[in-house]
Amino acid sequence: MGASVKTGGDENAPVAEINVTPLVDVMLVLLIIFMVSMPAMMNQLSIEIPKKSNTPQSNEKPKPTMYVLVDDAGSYYFQFGLDGVPEPVLFEELPSKLIAKAEEYSKELVYVKAAPRIDYGRVVTLIETMGKTGYAKVALDKNETAAQLDDPNAVPVEAVPPA
Numbered sequence: 001m002g003a004s005v006k007t008g009g010d011e012n013a014p015v016a017e018i019n020v021t022p023l024v025d026v027m028l029v030l031l032i033i034f035m036v037s038m039p040a041m042m043n044q045l046s047i048e049i050p051k052k053s054n055t056p057q058s059n060e061k062p063k064p065t066m067y068v069l070v071d072d073a074g075s076y077y078f079q080f081g082l083d084g085v086p087e088p089v090l091f092e093e094l095p096s097k098l099i100a101k102a103e104e105y106s107k108e109l110v111y112v113k114a115a116p117r118i119d120y121g122r123v124v125t126l127i128e129t130m131g132k133t134g135y136a137k138v139a140l141d142k143n144e145t146a147a148q149l150d151d152p153n154a155v156p157v158e159a160v161p162p163a
Contacts, residue, residue: 098133111141
């Protein structure tokens with residue numbers, strides 16, 4: 001431990017110097033802990049920072065967002081844009097249809113919308129299938145009918161209009 005040496009003065013006077021040795025020891029231990037744990041924390045989260053573009057914006061109309069829907073009966077649909085008409089797809093045809101659409105949408109953010117009472121396993125299977133067919137960015141979209149279930153007086157609205 002650190003000791004202070006008094007040079008002259010009163011023997012019973014309090015020492016007005018801070019003992020820096022324990023402070024330095026604690027700071028070095030914390031520094032080592034952060035240096036060891038930081039690489040492990042950095043591998044868990046991938047962050048993509050958008051790059052500034054110097055090219056002028058083109059007047060091209062952006063392509064509509066792709067939605068993959070699952071209704072209460074477990075049927076699958078493709079929908080392009082919020083106003084698009086849902087296209088029914090059989091589960092057996094789903095991987096081949098996803099591969100066909102992957103040419104345009106594999107690098108885009110694709111949303112999965114599921115009915116509020118659908119089996120969770122179906123949604124997980126759908127997301128796994130999308131990952132295996134080349135979709136890098138898949139997100140779950142908020143389902144408006146799920147919010148209505150909290151209100152006991154609300155009449156549920158169909159998530160997907162009948163075809």
